[in-house]
Structure formats: structure tokens, C-alpha cells
Amino acid sequence: MAQQPTPAQTPPPIPTVKMKAKAGFHGQPVEMDINPAVGDLKPWDLDTQFDVMKGRYPRLEGPLKVTGRAKYTYDIKLPGMLWGRMVGSAMPHAEIVKIDTSKAEALPGVKAVWTTESRTVRFAGQDVAAVAATTPEIAEDAARLIEITYNEKPFITDLEKAMEAGAPPVYSLEQVPGNPAIPRNGNILGPQTGRGLKRGDVAAGLAEAEVSIEGTYRVSVHTHSPLETHGVIAQWDGDELTIYASTQGVFTVKEGVSEALKIPRTKVRVICEHMGGGFGSKLAPSATGSQFAVVACILAQKAQAPVKLMLDRRQEHLCTGNAPSALITVNIGAKKDGTFTAIHHRSYGSAGIAPGAGTAAPLGNLYQNTANILGEDHSVFTNAGPAAPLRAPGHPQGAFALESAVDELAEKLHMDPLELRKKNDPSPVRQMQYDIGAKAIGWDRRNKKAGGYAPGAEGGSGGSGVAPPRSGKVRGIGMANGEWNVIARGSGVGCEVRIHRDGSVECFSGAQDIGSGFRTAMAGVAAEELGLQPKDITMHVGDTRWPEGPGSGGSNTTNSVAPVVRLAAHDAKQKLFAAAAPALGARPEDLEARGGKIFAAAKPGKSLTFKQAAAKISGEQVVATAERKKQYELFRQEIAGTQFCEVEVDVETGEVKIIKMVSVNDCGIPVNSLLTESQVIGSMIQGASWALFENRILDRNYGTMVNPNLESYKILMPTDMFEAVSILTPVANLGNNTSTAGIGEPPSVPPLAAIANAVFNATGARVRSLPISPDRMLAALAEARRRA
């Protein structure tokens, strides 16, 4: 999420210049007026001819990653380093009576112990104590020796039970977190209607409908499960603190730790060179459900030695965040021709002990022509670890309900669901994407009536529309839409570019590469501007010593940082031109940098190589820094996307197998299509994993997670893999001088519904609860047969 500072008063207006640029996509260009800040650049637009960014180039850190030499936080070992270990509450709801650490402290090898000051625990796994010892095994022993006496309290872990009157309260009324203006009733916080989620009169709109449907949908809790768990290494040198962190925000860690320890920002440095996945869970200074980073710093201070504190897999599931559950009812009303008259989205979900389980946001972005809409979100507290943003927080759940309901409405209207969407969708980008995706999946093979075709058959013949078959495998095709907003930091982002006398180039951005390919993308932007290749740029990222960058969340990193990388590279280039101009007999303002050469456009025959030009620098280097001043005017605020899916269902075992998925996405102007496609493909795979497998199960009797591992909390495996196709539809959005957009979120939104809709098309059985496990599939098939 963008962390925009909220100034106490309106800052003075930023001086701007007026210019025109060509926005949109090829075939439908739009000339737009934009107002960049003075000193910033005209955005790359539909007319721009790219040298580097039209290509596909490998990750700069690739050679280190494939040879096992990339050093992640988890791989760092410092001299004299101790091993830290957190101890979490065994109880889901209790008052802590006593924490006895004497046995742990007496264990040889134990160097420091920490205990919490908080007396209340509200979920199993909440921080209680921690130790640091000379080996990880001794730290594990010591953790087991800490004796905690609890005064147990009633608890509730199930969403729907927590909503009942008389359910054990997670918070007393005065302790309930969240905005006090939101209504509260027992464990329920809400209804809450977000911006853009109320339009017209939804009751009147439903009343004027000729056809309407109501559907109720459920989504289980998913955990982020990054392969590298959360963790840090804290190292003190006098009063200076260095933290190696597996984080999506080095500056967030710096801010959080310096505030918690009450030490100046100047004394704290945070480094994250390589990061083993986060997906939103690593945006907090420590984690949403733990203070482990601060604890590690305290242990290191006590022990006078560096402390490495990585959570284990179980802790990772319990206290580092999750995607909230959802129980959503959607009503859609429509005219007989399919025009929507109203959409009502009512959502309950649990983010554990935290608020923020809303899912209605997709309603505000999709189908904006619908006259009457209302989104009502409720957060229900349960005694479980707090949620954290997970790839488009709330949107996959919300889109699952909304896009399943649209599919159900199409069925009732006897309309093709693709045609129904085209009719109600105001997005010109998605209107362009629909046919591309339909062609790629072979939409014409789809069963005209639900009920599948056999594997190997061409399809298209259409199902029977009657009862699902009792044996064999059937296939079907479905689709769903997704959306996200362009989120970018308009300020608080910087970059420095240095061109050295030997022609080498360094680029510094403090923001971290979380596996998205950020460092490679930024090298691509700098190389495009400097007329070099990405590998010619030495990138320095993931360090609070470098210019500030945002936390990597909300698909904001690329489009926040790329514009300052380009601007700094551009400004450094002007200094290089000034140094090289006399040798070329040209004025600096007439020079260009392209293909590794510096030349005047009028005299391309006379040129210097980049290296020869750099040798003219009078000192050792030229340096340029840039800061973001403002976001430009956007072509469209939404990032549009649509997905198509073909599945095969074994109607005897209930097993669902995905055959193929196609994702068509707006991605701004892609910096590197190879890596952008990878992120889209990854989103489809993660979405498929949520749809078919993932389910955090809490024991109703003990309140603890019964599958806190990676074999019974199953994520999609290589053997479950399907054909995943990413089709990028570049859009010059003009939101910044590079017209880039992020892609981590948008393709994560539609997979759940696309898969469920394909399952319906294959079988005629609607599964409204995720994951679509074999038992749910069989129950839905039985229900469909009963109805037939």
C-alpha cells in the first residue's frame, strides 16, 4: 500500500509545466494534456521508440541466484553471532499470569532473554518471550524451558460462530481496534462503505430488475507462506545499529525500530540485498502479529553480540499475517438484455484480531456504468493472528463473489458470460482485452450449456444442461475480470546515478527487490535513458543508506521509482554531454545517447562511445540525484485485466485439474516483458493454489492451527501445474515520466472466480466455497444432480 504522508496543512502547489502526450493503447490513442513538475520529463508514450525496454533481458542477480551464491538475510552469518528464537503463546486467549525464564537463563549457551510486557494474548502464536543462544539448537531448548502460566479465557476461531450473539468477545467494547465511528456489535465491526462503493439506490435498482440473482460465497483464510520466513540479524556497533532484514520495506523497518527503541534514525541502517518472498506479509517493521525485529535488537543489545532471529515455518503461519476469510452475499439485478440495474455486495470476513477484512473494493472498479451499487463490509474479530495485505488485499475474495455472481446471472439470462461482461464494462482497455483472451483460450469451445466435454474432444458441442455425468472426466471454460488501481508515491522517492570516468554506471535506490525483478527493471530504465544495456548498470538497492524508496506493496514500487531513475539518469547524461560536447564539436543540447554511442542527431556519423565520452569527465565522476515531485495525470486510474481458464473435473473423485489459464493485463508500458509476464504467471499459479488447495485450519477446541507446515497447508505443486499464458496489453498511462505500472496485484484478483466459473461450465455444479476441495466438488455435483 502506498504510504502517503498526510500533511497537517496543504503544501504549497508544485510549479508545473503544460505538455501533451499520446496516451492509451495502439489502435485507440488519446492525446492528453498533462502537467509534470518543472524539471521533470515528458512521459514515454505511444510514440516512443524503445531500444532496451522493447526487449526481454535476464535478471541482473540471476547468476548469483542459480548458483546458490545469492546471500539472503537467512544466509548471513556474522562473527560471534547468536541465534534468537521467539516463543509464542500456546493459548488463543488468555491473561499471562507468570513467565518464568529462570531455567532457560541457566542453560549453558543462553546469552539473553526477553519477555513481553503485555499481559493479554489474543491468538495462539502471539509474542510472549524470546531467547538468544550460541547455537540454534540451544535456542530451541531454551525456548522450551520458558514456563508460562496462563489464565485461560473463552475464545472463538470460527468466522460464522464469532458473528453469533453471545459469542466469546475477542475484545471488550472499549478495547476494540479500528475507527470508533464504525458501528460495532459483539465481534462485528461494520457495516463500512468505502469510497466509491455507494451510488444511486440499490434497493430501487434491484426492484426495477427483470432478472436478479443472489449468491453467497465463502473463502477460507490463506497464509502468505513465503519460502524465506520473516527474520532479521541485528548488529550493534556502539550506539549504531545495522539490521539485515527479510523485508518488503527497509525504510519501514528503520522507522519502526528506531521509534520502538527511541533511537535517532541516523543510528539505524537496514539492508535487504535478496529477499525470499513476502507477498505483502513483510510490509510491517516486524510483522502484523509480532515484534520480532525489535526483540532481536533488544536481545543483541543485552547479549552484546549480533543476533539472528528467523521465525520457523509454524511461527510464519501463525503471526506474520494472512488473507482474511470472507462470507459474501452478492445481489445483482439486470434488465432482460443484460444491463445491470444494481449490485449489492455484503461482506463479512475475519482478519483475526485485526480489522480490515473488507472485500467490496472490486465493486467500485468493475461495472462502473451500473447506476445503483452498494458495498457493505464487516470485519469480524476472531482469536487468530492478524491479517496482512496479500496481493491485492480483499480483492481476490471480493472478485470471487462478484464475478461468480455475474456468471450465475449470465446462466439465468441464457447469455454468454463474456457478452454479459462486455455489455456492462465501461473500460476501453478491457473491451480490447476480451477478444484477445477469448481467442487464446478458445472461448468458442466453451460448453454453451453447462456440462462438460470430454478431454481430447474439441469442445464446443455444449453440455447437456441437465444432470452432471456420474463417471469420467469433463472439461469446461470460464472467465473472470480483475482490477487494481495505479498506486504510486508522488513524493518521498529518490535516486542517484553516477557515471564514472571509465564509463561504468552506478544507480542507487534504497527500495528493495523482493523477487519481482525491481533491480533489473530499474537498470532497464536507466539503460534506456543512457543508451546502454541493463547489464551495463550496476544497481545498488535495498539499503537505507541510498535514496528513499517505497515499501514494495500495492504494485507501487516500479512506478514510484522508475521515474526518478529515469530523471537521475537523464540529468547525469546532461553532465556527460557537457563534458563530451567539445570533442564532438557540438552543443550539449544537440547530443543524444543511443546504442552505446554519444552523437549529435544532425551528424550521426561523428560519435564517441559511451566510454570515450566518459573519459572527458573532468573529475572522477558525474553525479545526479532526482526526487519525485508529483504524479502526472493518468490516462485511467484502474489497471484492467481479464482471465480465462479451462479445467477438467473428475466427477467420481471430485478432483479439479486446471488445464490452462490465460491472463490479459494492462501493465503500463512494460520495462521488461520477460519478468512482467513471470509475475503475471506467478499470480495465476498462486490464485490457482488459493482456489483449489489452501486452507488455514484452526482447531475449534484448542484454537491453534492444525496445519502450520507446507505438507498439510498445501500449496500448488509442480504436478498440479497447468499451461499458464500471460498476454500483456501495454497502455501508456502517463502517470509518470516512464508510463510504467506495477503488476504484482492486478492478475491476482480474477483467478478464483475464473476457475470456479470454469468448474461450473464443466459440470453444471456451482461451488461457492473455496478451496474447491474434492469433497466440496462432490457435494456440489450431488446437489446439481438433485436439482436436475
Added chain:
Amino acid sequence: MAESDKPASRFSRRSFIKSAGAGAAVAGVSAEAQEKKPETLGPDASTITLKVNGVARQVSVEPRVTLLRALRNELEITGAKEVCDRGGCGACTVLMDGRTVNACMLMAWDAVGHEITTVESFGTPEKLSPIQAAFLECDGYQCGFCTPGMIVSCTALLKANPKPTLDETKAALAGNLCRCGTYGRIFESVDKAAKTMASAKPAARPAKKGE
């Protein structure tokens, strides 16, 4: 690096079981192990020799220390990762006598006398192996945390089966999890590397100048 001919002490399952107090597991002890007069080893650390990537290395570890932790924490060979710590994800995959094993499921003492090969031995950043080069070209990774385990499994696959079908590749990688969602591009990488290696085979003939 000191080459030691014999480990300073030898681990026997019996002494380990005794020290660990896991009497119920005694049924699994072989007759051979029972005949030998056991030294009493553990629970404290003892020095053992591990042969890793062709080099004999001494480490001092407790009997409960896994091969993975010995590699990472003692020898600072950190390519293999601990992700699930129970053999469920393959991020710790290494070769033992040429076969893939989960290093988190093996005690370091059980690896004594075996050849351990880790991802670090397959190529260098300057000179990548065919599968490593294919990962770069096909973008067979994102965060890269599963990558060392994937590279080991892919390397073992291609050695055993130079021309795997897609289903064979899936089966060979079934024990390796990726969270970023890179499987498809890993399959492409295997295919690419198999083709590279097949076309490189005729180069067993004397290399032409400039090759």
C-alpha cells in the same frame, strides 16, 4: 583445508538412540550396529568429517544437528535452504552419492562416509551450467529462494534422463515447492537445457577452433 583420513569419532545409531532416549526406535537398529561396541556419543558435539563437493571438511556438531544445518551454519555453504524443515518443500535438496535427498531430513552424522554435492558445485556465476543458463534465459525463478533446490533436482533429472517429457519433469520436481509461481518457466528451462546439452553432445569430438 585439512584432509582427515578418519573421523575423530564415529556415530552409531545405537549410541544416538541411547543418548536421545528414544528406546522405542531400537527395533530399527541393524544387527551389525548392535554387534559393534558403541562409543558413547552425544548429546554433546563431536567432530565428524563431511565430504562436500569433493572436499573433506571437519565439523563439530551435536547428533541432533541436521546435514542442512551443518552445511549452512558450520561450513557456511548456504545454497540449500531450510523452508519447511520436514522434507515437504525440497528447498534443501542436495545430492548424496548422486541421489537427491532432503538435507533437513538427514542427521549430519548419517552423512559421514557419503559424497555430498550442493548447488555450489554445479557452476559459477561466470560459467553457468546448461540448466543454470536456461533458468536465466527462461526466467525460471523470481525471489530465487527455491532455486538452489530446483537446480539440484533439475540437474539430477537431466543426468538420469537427458530428454525428459513434461510429465517426467513434473514428477521429478514434485518434491520442490515454489511460492512465486515459477513452475511453468522451470519446465521451459529444463526443456531448453536438455536441448542445449543434446546439441552440445556432438562437441565430444575435438572442438573446432573458435568453438
